[in-house]
Amino acid sequence: MLPVTLDRTSGEPLPAQLAGQVRALVLSGTLGTGDRLPSSRALAADLGVSRAVTEQAYDQLTAEGWLEARRGSGTYVTATRTPTTAVAPRVTSRPTRPTSRPTGATSRPTGATSRLDTGTPFFDPRLEPGWRRAWREVSVAAPPRGYDDPRGLLELREALAARLGRTRGLELHPDEIIVTAGTTDGLRALLPELRPGPVAVEDPGYRAAAETVLTYGREVVDLPAVETVGDLGDAVAAYVTPAHQHPLGRVMPAADRLALLEAARGADAVVIEDDYDSEFRYDVAPVPAMARLDRGRVVYLGTAAKSVVPTLRLGWLVAPPDLHELILRRRTITHAGAAWPSQRALLTLLRDGWLDRAVRSARRVYAERAPRVAEAMSPYATLAGPLAGMYSTWLLPEADARRARDAARVAGFEINLLSTYARSSGLTGLVIGFGGVTEAELDQALAALTGALAR
Template identity: 95%
Template sequence: MLPVTLDRTSSEPLPAQLAGQVRALVVAGTLGTGDRLPSSRALAADLGVSRAVTEQAYDQLTAEGWLEARRGSGTYVTATRTTTTAAAPQVTSRPTRSTSRPTGVTFGLDTGTPFFDPRLEPGWRRAWREVSVATPPRGYDDPRGLLELREALAARLGRTRGLDLHPDEIIVTAGTTDGLRALLPELRPGPVAVEDPGYRAAAETVLTYGREVIDLPAVETVGDLGDAVAAYVTPAHQHPLGRVMPAADRLALLEAARRADAVVIEDDYDSEFRYDVAPVPALARLDRGRVVYLGTAAKSVVPTLRLGWLVAPPDLHELILRRRTITHAGAAWPSQRALLTLLRDGWLDRAVRSARRVYAERAPRVAEAMSPYATLAGPLAGMYSTWLLPEADARRARDAARAAGFEINLLSTYARTSGLTGLVIGFGGVTDAELDRALAALTGALAR
């Protein structure tokens, strides 16, 4: 029997409680790689719960990479702190690619434009009407952000990401890159490791601050960070490959960061948009003293709201807050006030549920169209999917989509030294009919 206890009076669902406690047992080393867990039926009987509870918990932990189901044998632990495989970091130079949209292109199938349900427009307008009648601060606002917003964010992050936060631990930012800009000056001198392929804005921001970028292979376990002072990762949904960082890789990365005395920068940009299981827990849950957590409203609301949040270990938090106080840095008060209303009214929860349903329907349509011609790089989740194919084929398909009025990104534009090629197809910022036209242009070119 596993040493777990479920609290039926808690607001946290029983499957989530069970998954969290098993996860903690693995992290603590109580359960090691190769340990066989009780069957879902036996564990359900021991805990006095329905089998559905244990099955959901096992399914969640299997999706995250903590457990492995072996047909006819049982369920086994696959990750412990001792699992490491060194990946050789490589130094990259400054990217020089243009990101402007070509003439004649009307629609962008990018990775950053979310679906906006028109049925939610009344709530959106109501939020801004409240901003118009609210009294703004007479002077510079709290550099941490509106207290009421930080309280609402703390509650939401606790509910959706498993982070137990005090509102004063949160700093409201003007988005993910603003959070990164706030953090970089407070790190000790040295290079920053960034996933490759990875988020282009993160690599460019690091370079802008005069730091060297070290490329971390995005599909390999990181066992050594070298002389890097920080490692920027997107563990819940690797950008742009879509891979979920396995549990063993998470533990290996944290161990490598401890040996290098480096921080891990977790960009949790779209973790709410999983279709198969519950959102993968935040990496910051495993080590709050080592992980800097960055979140954003860009994917759940709209990118132009320009809001995000940062949670840093105490020493970095104080340094960031001190500099923001001196420089009067902070997110725009009207945007903060609007987001507060969207959270309080339940608008954001409805927006996420609506978008998740749309993405869950569109992702298989993209997969059905692209599967004959390319290989899916990661699981179907979020508002885009990435397809591996030769660069010549990817460019031919991209050019055909442009001719039809659609801009689709090449995977090679996200890569620095990895050499991976293919297409990154977003499906949040278009209608169903537009998506169908874009897919027809892509597959027509690939079929030829």
């Protein structure tokens, strides 16, 4: 029997309690790689709960990469607290700036009407009254008489701390949070405070992150997005999207998270966790933030771009204490900070429960649209990662991807090539977003894509 105890008087669901305690047993070394867990039926009987509780907990931990279900054998631990080997090669250096881009990588065609991208979320029209109410409250609220607190509005930081504790498992004091003007603003605040050296960025990966690193005069080194990283070389930071790798969609397995943290400790580097859309899992609960594993080594970046709208330009940063103080000192001197009206509006959206309703609504829409995209694309391409979030990525030859992309453009839709996210990985395919279009537009775009691929 596992040494776990469930509290039925707690507000935390029983499956979440069980998953958290098993996760803690792995991290403490009580459970090690290869250990076999009781069956979900046996554990349910031992704990006096329904089998659904243990099954949900096991499913969650399997999705996060802590456990592995072996058909006909049982459920086994797959990650340990301290990795002993580095199975991935050393990251390789890159020039400070790319010399060229693939033809047509960033240009938008004349007449394109809709973007099927990774950054445009679904906005439920039924939530428009609450959105307007938030801005009415901004219009009657008294703005600060001078420059605001560079950390952001205290009330907003309090609301964010409560939300991050509830949804991401991060127990934070409001003063540990710095409100930013989005993810890249948080990255811009962090980069000057790091010691000299290159920054490792996932490849393929978030293009804005790599460009921001280059803009600050730092070299970018390519961090393999689908391999275990055991050596960061001379990199001073590693930028990753562990909950939903951008753009491949992969969840970083627990063992790989631990290996990356160990590599960061060996290099005296920080891990920059971009947690951009973790709330939009359809199958299990959101994967816990990587920052939970080592608050002294991980810089956590969050954003409202995917849950509200990108143009709100708001995010949040949680850094280890030494970096937090350096960032705050510079922001105080330069009067840097997120726009007060946007902060005030987000505070109202959080207090009214609007944001929770928006996330639930969008998650339902994405859960319905993602299988439609998969059904259309599966005959022609290979899915790069599990279905989650507001986009999916499909692997296929570059020539086929370009032919399909061009056909979609003719039909009035802009779809990104996977090659524009890659530097040295050489991966090719299509990255298909489905949040910012109507049902009819999605069907039209898929028809254009599959028509071209069928030809």
